[in-house]
Amino acid sequence: xxxxxxxxxxxxxxxxxxxxxxxxxxxxxxxxxxxxxxxxxxxxxxxxxxxxxxxxxxxxxxxxxxxxxxxxxxxxxxxxxxxxxxxxxxxxxxxxxxxxxxxxxxxxxxxxxxxxxxxxxxxxxxxxxxxxxxxxxxxxxxxxxxxxxxxxxxxxxxxxxxxxxxxxxxxxxxxxxxxxxxxxxxxxxxxxxxxxxxxxxxxxxxxxxxxxxxxxxxxxxxxxxxxxxxxxxxxxxxxxxxxxxxxxxxxxxxxxxxxxxxxxxxxxxxxxxxxxxxxxxxxxxxxxxxxxxxxxxxxxxxxxxxxxxxxxxxxxxxxxxxxxxxxxxxxxxxxxxxxxxxxxxxxxxxxxxxxxxxxxxxxxxxxxxxxxxxxxxxxxxxxxx
Amino acid sequence: xxxxxxxxxxxxxxxxxxxxxxxxxxxxxxxxxxxxxxxxxxxxxxxxxxxxxxxxxxxxxxxxxxxxxxxxxxxxxxxxxxxxxxxxxxxxxxxxxxxxxxxxxxxxxxxxxxxxxxxxxxxxxxxxxxxxxxxxxxxxxxxxxxxxxxxxxxxxxxxxxxxxxxxxxxxxxxxxxxxxxxxxxxxxxxxxxxxxxxxxxxxxxxxxxxxxxxxxxxxxxxxxxxxxxxxxxxxxxxxxxxxxxxxxxxxxxxxxxxxxxxxxxxxxxxxxxxxxxxxxxxxxxxxxxxxxxxxxxxxxxxxxxxxxxxxxxxxxxxxxxxxxxxxxxxxxxxxxxxxxxxxxxxxxxxxxxxxxxxxxxxxxxxxxxxxxxxxxxxxxxxxxxxxxxxxxxxxxxxxxxxxxxxxxxxxxxxxxxxxxxxxxxxxxxxxxxxxxxxxxxxxxxxxxxxxxxxxxxxxx
Numbered sequence: 001x002x003x004x005x006x007x008x009x010x011x012x013x014x015x016x017x018x019x020x021x022x023x024x025x026x027x028x029x030x031x032x033x034x035x036x037x038x039x040x041x042x043x044x045x046x047x048x049x050x051x052x053x054x055x056x057x058x059x060x061x062x063x064x065x066x067x068x069x070x071x072x073x074x075x076x077x078x079x080x081x082x083x084x085x086x087x088x089x090x091x092x093x094x095x096x097x098x099x100x101x102x103x104x105x106x107x108x109x110x111x112x113x114x115x116x117x118x119x120x121x122x123x124x125x126x127x128x129x130x131x132x133x134x135x136x137x138x139x140x141x142x143x144x145x146x147x148x149x150x151x152x153x154x155x156x157x158x159x160x161x162x163x164x165x166x167x168x169x170x171x172x173x174x175x176x177x178x179x180x181x182x183x184x185x186x187x188x189x190x191x192x193x194x195x196x197x198x199x200x201x202x203x204x205x206x207x208x209x210x211x212x213x214x215x216x217x218x219x220x221x222x223x224x225x226x227x228x229x230x231x232x233x234x235x236x237x238x239x240x241x242x243x244x245x246x247x248x249x250x251x252x253x254x255x256x257x258x259x260x261x262x263x264x265x266x267x268x269x270x271x272x273x274x275x276x277x278x279x280x281x282x283x284x285x286x287x288x289x290x291x292x293x294x295x296x297x298x299x300x301x302x303x304x305x306x307x308x309x310x311x312x313x314x315x316x317x318x319x320x321x322x323x324x325x326x327x328x329x330x331x332x333x334x335x336x337x338x339x340x341x342x343x344x345x346x347x348x349x350x351x352x353x354x355x356x357x358x359x360x361x362x363x364x365x366x367x368x369x370x371x372x373x374x375x376x377x378x379x380x381x382x383x384x385x
Numbered sequence: 386x387x388x389x390x391x392x393x394x395x396x397x398x399x400x401x402x403x404x405x406x407x408x409x410x411x412x413x414x415x416x417x418x419x420x421x422x423x424x425x426x427x428x429x430x431x432x433x434x435x436x437x438x439x440x441x442x443x444x445x446x447x448x449x450x451x452x453x454x455x456x457x458x459x460x461x462x463x464x465x466x467x468x469x470x471x472x473x474x475x476x477x478x479x480x481x482x483x484x485x486x487x488x489x490x491x492x493x494x495x496x497x498x499x500x501x502x503x504x505x506x507x508x509x510x511x512x513x514x515x516x517x518x519x520x521x522x523x524x525x526x527x528x529x530x531x532x533x534x535x536x537x538x539x540x541x542x543x544x545x546x547x548x549x550x551x552x553x554x555x556x557x558x559x560x561x562x563x564x565x566x567x568x569x570x571x572x573x574x575x576x577x578x579x580x581x582x583x584x585x586x587x588x589x590x591x592x593x594x595x596x597x598x599x600x601x602x603x604x605x606x607x608x609x610x611x612x613x614x615x616x617x618x619x620x621x622x623x624x625x626x627x628x629x630x631x632x633x634x635x636x637x638x639x640x641x642x643x644x645x646x647x648x649x650x651x652x653x654x655x656x657x658x659x660x661x662x663x664x665x666x667x668x669x670x671x672x673x674x675x676x677x678x679x680x681x682x683x684x685x686x687x688x689x690x691x692x693x694x695x696x697x698x699x700x701x702x703x704x705x706x707x708x709x710x711x712x713x714x715x716x717x718x719x720x721x722x723x724x725x726x727x728x729x730x731x732x733x734x735x736x737x738x739x740x741x742x743x744x745x746x747x748x749x750x751x752x753x754x755x756x757x758x759x760x761x762x763x764x765x766x767x768x769x770x771x772x773x774x775x776x777x778x779x780x781x782x783x784x785x786x787x788x789x790x791x792x793x794x795x796x797x798x799x800x801x802x803x804x805x806x807x808x809x810x811x812x813x814x815x816x817x818x819x820x821x822x823x824x825x826x827x828x829x830x831x832x833x834x835x836x837x838x839x840x841x842x843x844x845x
Contacts, residue, residue, distance in 0.1 A: 008774040011712035011719065012416050014455065014522035021506070022499025022521040033400070034429055034476055036456065037407045049410055060405040079706045080713055303507070327400075 002093035006083040007048035012041035016074035016087070019308035026304065027074060028313045028331040029067035032324050037064050040074035040087060047094045057103045065094050066105050067323045069331070070194040070316030072279035076307050095196025104196075107321035112197050115204070119186040121320050122156040130182035132161035138168050141179030146171075146250070147217045148178050149231065152187050153319070153352035154223040159359055160352030164223055167247055167377035170384075174254050178221070184211060188222075190230035190276070195317040202238065205230070209240035219243045221250045225276035225351050226315070232281070246277050248287040248350050248376050255293045255380065264296040264383050270344035271299065271376075272335065272358070273309040274351035287350050290376055294383045302335075302342045310335050312361075314353035332361035340371045347373045386425065389446060393428055393470070396438045401429040401476065412453070412463075412471045416712070418721055418771065418783040419461025419804055424451070426470040431477060433552060433560060433596040439472065440594065441558040443835045450556075451837045452590045454495065454527025457519055459722045460804035462531075462589050466839025475524065477596065480504050488512060488602040489549055491572055494526035494595045498704070501525060505602070513605035515541055518705045526595050530586055531802045532726070534755050534764045536658070536703045537603050539635040542758045545586045549574055549599035553585055556593055556831035564599070572599035584826065589802075590837040592830050603636075606660025608667045611700045612674060614655040616687040619733035625655050625687060626729050628677040630760035634659050634670040640732065640763075641753025653736075654690070656700055708768075714749045717772025721782045723789045725765045727798030729756065732763065738792040739767045745788075746781045764801060765793075805839055812843050 017027045017039050025031040030039040037046060043064060049055045068091045078084035098104055104112075114123040130138075132155060141147050148168065153160035171178050189204035208231075212220070220242045222228040228246040235242070269291055277283050284306040291299050304310050313324040313331030324330055336358055339347040347362075349355045358373040374382070386404075393402040403409075404426050413421035425448075430436045443450045449469025456463050456473075465471055475495040482491040483505070492501060498514075499521025505512050515537030517528050528535075533544040541547050550564025550572040561567075563582050564575040575582055585592050614625055622640050630638055639656045643649040657674055661667035681687035692700070712720045727735060736752055743750030751768035767789050771782035790800045790807040794814055800807045812820055823841060830836075 008772070009713060009716060009718040011709060013520040013709040013712070014457070015520055015706070015709065017522055018497075018499055021503045022497070023503035023507070024500065034473070035403060035408050035427065036411050036473070037403075042411050045411060046407055055406050055410050058406065060407050064407060079709050082713055082716070 001047070001051060001097050003086050003090040004051055006086055006090065007044050007051070009080065009083055010041050010044035012045060013079065014039065014041060015077050015079045016040040018077060019073070019304050020077060021308070023303060026077070026308065026310055028069040028071060028311050028324055031331055031334060032313070032327065032329050033067065038067055043068065043091055043094070047090070057098070057101060059105070062098055062103050062105050063323060065091065065098060066108055066195070066317070066321065068316050069311045069313055069318050069324060071275040071311030073311065076279055092194060092196055096198055099196040105321060105323065107323070108195055108317065111317060111320045112192065112195065112200060115187050115192055116200055120152045120156060121187065121191070122152065124156050126183050129155045129185050130180065132164045133168060133180065133182070136165060136168055137172060139179045140182050141215055141217065143216055144177045144179040146176065146178040146219045146221050147212070147215070148180050149188070149220050149222045149227055150180060150185060151222065151224040151227040151352070153356065155185065157352060157356060159356040160223070163352050163355060163375045163377060166375065166381045167223060170251070170377055170381055174258070176250070176254070181211070181215070186211070188227035188230045190226040190234070191317045191320070193230065193234060194315070205235050205238045205240065209235055209238055212240065212242065217242060219245070221245045221247050223247055223352060225274040225281070226353070229276040229280050246283070246350065248277070248290050249283070251290045251376065251380060252286045255290050260293065260295055261384060262295045266296050266298060267346060268298045268300055268344050269346045269348045269379065270302050270339050270342050271348045272302070272312070272339070272354055273306055274349065274354055275309070275311050275315050277350060278309055279307055287376055290380065291348060294380065297383065300342050300344050302338050304338065310338065312354045312357040314357040319353040319357065330361070332357040333365055336361040336365055336367055336371060340367050344371065346379065347371055348379060349373060349375050389442070389448065390426065392442050393426060393439065396442070397428055397430055397435050401431070403427045412473070415456050415459060415461055415463060416719060417459035417461055418719070418779050418786065419464060422464040422466050423468070424465040424471040425468050427473060428470050429473045429476045433554065436472070436554045436594055436596055437558055437560055440554050440556065443470070444556070444558060444833050447833055447835060449838050450594070450835050452594045454524030455497065455519065455522050457523050458527070458531065458802050460802050460807070462802060462804065462840065466805060469835070472594065474526070481597065483509050483512070483602070485509055485512065487573055489572065489599055490514065490602055491597060491599045492525055493597055494524065496525055497522050498525055498528065505605070511605055512602040514600060514602050515544055515547060516703045517544070518708045520709055521704055525600060526598055529598060529600065530595060531589070532587055534757055536637045538755055538757050539630060539638045539759070541601060541603065542761070544600070547601040548582055548586070549601060551582060551585065551595050552597035553593045553595050556833070556836045566599065584830065589840045591827060591840050592836060604660070606662060608662070608664065609658065609660045609701055610667055610671060611656060611658040611692070611697050612671065613690040613692060613700070614657065614678060614687055615652050615690050616655070616681065617652055618686065619653055619736045621681065621686060622653055622655065622732045623729045625678055625681060626732070626756055626763070627760045629655065629657050629674055630756055632673045632677045633759055634673055636660060638756035639753060640756070642736070642751065644751065658701060711751055711768050711770055714770035715772040715778065717770070717774055717778065719773040719779070719782070720768050720770040721786045723767040723769070723786055724801030725789070725793040725798040726762055726801050727765055727793070727796070729760050729763045731796055731798060732765070734796050735765045735793065735798065738796065739789065742785050742788045742792065743769065746785045748781055748785055765798065808841055809844050812841070
């Protein structure tokens with residue numbers, strides 16, 4: 001297994017469970033399950049025990065390893081500089097071993113099969129990929145400046161579709177030269193990689209690269225930070241090199257060039273850093289710059305923010321497999337309580353998975369009267385209407 | 386077993402009981418070198434009432450119960466030596482009350498050091514608690530109950546001295562209040578009632594399960610500084626500590642051996658931290674500390690190190706992350722931390738013993754002492770790094786641990802949070818009447834012998 005040589009170096013000191021000011025548990029599976037086995041240190045020790053034959057492959061071990069949301073909080077807060085950078089990849093390597101042995105939770109198996117067979121985890125037809133854009137004058141990509149890469153939740157999930165429409169509407173309105181792949185788009189593979197199906201990820205990445213290159217794509221703007229991460233940081237391993245942006249990064253330059261309408265009612269907004277834009281790509285500033293540019297908007301910060309942000313629990317495949325879902329201690333429910341506690345009316349997101357996770361959590365927490373989820377494009381659209 | 390499992394599920398819910406090999410593997414060990422001992426169940430209670438019901442069940446079925454906080458003692462105290470169940474208390478982690486005027490906090494037993502620190506910084510920025518250099522996920526209760534010490538121990542003594550009161554589930558299932566809270570709505574002190582806290586501190590979970598506790602808080606001064614006094618001769622350290630602590634301005638005094646940089650190796654550093662409300666007060670405290678050790682400076686056998694601001698900040702960091710980092714000294718994820726409580730005059734001897742043992746076993750050693758009160762005693766610590774992946778290295782650290790405990794007892798100190806073998810070494814040296822009293826108290830409290838059995842038991 002990759003990184004097997006570092007497993008014994010984890011002391012299980014537990015810094016990885018916490019944010020930098022230690023105020024609460026920040027590892028999504030540990031927060032939810034509370035057994036030491038679900039904490040990063042527990043996973044390290046269990047992986048070592050498993051490789052050395054001290055424990056056997058089991059559904060419980062599989063659940064423990066697949067509960068990781070790949071949020072990177074452990075990498076951020078581990079105090080051991082010699083190996084902290086490899087922590088998350090170690091857990092992914094452990095999942096790869098389980099995939100290899102066919103010992104994955106049922107939901108993970110179904111996810112991987114759907115992506116393999118349909119090119120998306122929903123198992124829906126490719127022809128439906130562009131349905132979100134119906135009624136908008138969005139063109140198919142043919143040498144425009146940008147390709148808008150919508151991704152699977154943006155294409156098929158109702159909440160993601162609304163985000164995609166808001167973003168596309170803004171880009172059209174502001175005259176951005178862009179197109180979409182529509183039916184030709186496929187899963188970016190980021191979650192496939194995080195779930196340990198390295199072979200399928202490579203296949204997806206290579207096919208996508210080929211498709212993108214054949215279409216002459218040079219600049220990509222993604223709806224999802226997960227897709228952004230995969231295309232920007234993983235595709236180069238397979239020869240794919242594109243100028244890649246997550247959509248707030250494009251909006252920031254567009255907003256900066258415009259005189260934005262004043263006179264909107266005040267709005268208190270807290271931004272939730274998506275893990276794949278924040279911790280994984282170190283961009284905490286751009287989404288805040290977009291929001292701060294909007295007249296009348298008061299930008300608040302939650303108790304845990306930027307590198308300390310608590311993941312919504314939807315990363316690492318959990319958005320689909322739901323190992324972390326349910327219960328008052330599920331990360332999304334804890335996070336919306338935190339957003340409400342800071343006085344925000346709007347929990348701003350920049351990821352279709354976060355949007356869906358938090359919508360559901362607000363409903364479960366009965367916080368709908370005081371808090372709603374909006375993605376940055378939706379906020380900009382509303383404030384500029 | 387199935388019956389017991391179902392009964393536990395009924396008490397805490399299926400999500401918070403495990404008998405799976407994964408949890409049994411992890412809760413069988415801590416990051417130290419003690420041999421693993423598997424529990425039959427791991428249970429995570431969410432309330433005092435759940436703890437009470439678990440204890441009643443355990444009593445009825447004579448199942449050993451081992452309470453666990455952070456699980457970071459490194460001496461295997463939360464290993465279930467005779468099987469049974471480990472109670473992971475960390476779900477009970479609420480901060481229940483902070484009294485600004487009386488400078489106290491009431492917390493549940495699973496509340497972590499880091500969580501209280503963050504809570505106070507946010508909601509009560511003028512207050513702080515004495516945080517140990519354990520990782521911040523360590524629990525307040527666990528540390529108080531083992532006579533922990535920390536960044537305010539020069540000012541307030543052991544963390545057990547900072548305990549105002551407790552709620553405890555007794556081994557027979559009654560919930561008892563300890564301290565003023567037994568007769569008052571306020572948790573202000575252990576006085577003036579008979580001090581029953583002593584029935585639970587230092588007993589390693591063999592007499593009951595703490596579920597809530599009240600601790601003292603201290604002013605968090607806006608200005609803080611640290612001075613480091615350097616000497617080469619360990620014989621001088623007790624005198625230096627005596628003088629520095631006698632000024633009574635320090636919040637924390639820690640003497641430790643320098644491992645780096647290379648030019649400083651072999652020197653002993655005495656780190657004194659203090660706080661103040663104004664710059665004048667800070668300067669005055671600094672001057673008082675300097676004057677207290679003037680004789681060493683004049684004789685050129687010691688002096689304060691110049692410290693750049695960044696380094697000062699690092700020394701003022703609480704907890705100190707560098708302690709955990711020592712675990713990677715052998716690139717092997719482990720170190721044994723041997724604490725020993727003793728008078729400060731034993732510093733030089735304790736220091737030499739540690740170096741000798743480390744040299745004999747060829748293992749990296751870190752040694753030092755945190756001063757308790759105005760030099761009233763010290764928590765001497767030895768750290769021996771080991772490589773977890775190398776059984777012979779683990780055995781060396783184990784041997785160093787055992788040798789250190791023997792050496793400590795030999796010079797008049799007492800091992801702290803002693804692991805089961807060290808407890809036997811202590812008992813062998815203990816006044817027999819004292820041990821007999823311990824046994825009688827324990828039998829009275831825990832007639833079924835369910836609480837962390839295997840600890841504080843004499844060699845058969």
